[in-house]
Amino acid sequence: VIGQTAVDLSIELPRGLRLDNPILVASGTFGYGIEYSDVVDIQRLGAICCKGTTLRPRIGNVTPRVTETPAGMLNSIGLQNPGVDAVVRKYSPTWAGWHVPVIVNVAGESIDDYVEVASRLDGVPGVAGIELNISCPNVGKGGLQFAIDADAAGAVTAAVRDVTELPLLVKLSPNVADVRPIARAIEAAGADAITAINTISGIAVGPGRRRPLLGNVYGGLSGPAIKPVALRIVYEVAQVVDIPIIAIGGVAELADVLDFLAVGAIAVQVGTVLFADPTLPVRLIDELAAECRRLGLDSYLPLVGTALPARSSPLTAPSSKGVEYRP
């Protein structure tokens, strides 16, 4: 268009994962990509992260599974899914015909589970990448979550890395004292990117105050309420890893996208807010391009990392691996 800067929002993530733009939809909020197709032009999305997928089918947790909280929601779905073989059979042929890349979110109860699911996804047409949900209890290790221990997080990442050539994203849990050693372990184990954050553990009280509201007692908090926590974690992780970071946590408007880019994210995932506003992700793509034009930029990459201390962008700045950030 004459008089306007042509803006290229595309990014190339490691192992050839090319996204048209940095606006993705988060796992668990967009099903398998088909549910919203009546009202959303899904092919315009940067990528779709599908519902968490496990080796065997899971029926999930007892209800109630969701409840609204101030500026957020709690969910305890319990990884209900038909299992990896059914997901591949039912959805991957459809995905293979799509322009938008589909990243399969993978969960497990043991390293063997993750490895088996990843190897069954490797080479499947329509599967563009894997996002590891490591906020699951490691049944063999007393039920401790992989995500809260650097050694366990590194071990599961390395094991999956060994069996797949697919782009490998690993999703950080915010429910830890210090996320940085965990992020470094994940990077060292060969992850291609980090996604942050998963939901924050919380509970709600039920009617009559006789018991917790959710059937599973504990749920994961998401939505705008968690954005400051997500910003803090992306800010911390961006200073200790070199691999790209994809931010998640309450994105509701363009300002949120710009904030996450400023603290070092290369892309964002939209989740809970799209339940209220399904057209938000596609609108954000247009708004981000318009913002770049307003700033006279032909790419959004100069907006990445501007709020980080002494480091402009995780993709272009010199490595700071091993450098501790001390507040």
Added chain:
Amino acid sequence: MQLVAAELVESREILPGQWLQAFHAPALTVGPRAGQFVHIRPGDFSGLILRRPFSFNTVDRASGQITIHYRAVGRGTDWFTRLRPGDRVDMLGPLGQPFEVDPHSRHLLLIAGGLGMAGVRMLADDALRAGREVTLLFGAASATEVYPSSLLPDEVEYVVATDDGSLGHAGYVTDLVPAYEGWADQAFACGPLPMLAALARLAAGRSSRLGVASLGRKPGRGSGRAGSPSRTAEPGSPAARRKAFLQVSMEQNMGCAVGACLGCVMMDARGAPQRVCREGPVFASTELDWEAGW
């Protein structure tokens, strides 16, 4: 399913804390069927981040209006009560599976408990329009919560039960059902879970049509085989509901309402969770596991 901007036309508190609201939303008056619902976004986005599901209470194509009926129970529904004529809200719909009336059914028994009226109200209009006879059994705690008969079509036989006996039958609405069971070809219910579970127990076995020959019925359509109502029909399929004596409209906390988040499931009789927003909210009573507790 579409996203539609709807404008409030009229808002009325028809019973203490219960509201009936009419919206101008012509696009939503073409296509929706009784039992389906809309997911409406509260405009106060400072704290309320989920949409609220409402059954289509009535749909009028001529005026381009739909109505919803709800009780103000929290901050979201409170927000809706403060809407004024001309205010606009964002509606996603129609969503979910509708009631299915068998073409052979002439007598429809509708059973509503409290706010469950909103779940079956539209079916009364549709059935009367198709020349069917409708009896509506309604239960509430007391006379002050009884849905006004002036808001129902004249042709409906309206029978009321109140828990405290202040109006109509003293007792539960389910007490009234046996008297109508012989008359009814099909029954459709919406209300509290214990009421629906009681109705499901009453309806169990009804589909075994002892001694009824399958004369003139086409084989292979699941219609004539005694004792096997829709055994081959998938949960959520129209056939499974059409062949059931009792269809129930279920309620569950919802997130997305389009089947993506899996927040609103009910356990079915085969032990598989079914999405209330997608496979439901209307199910054949025989499809659900009423003992599962979820």
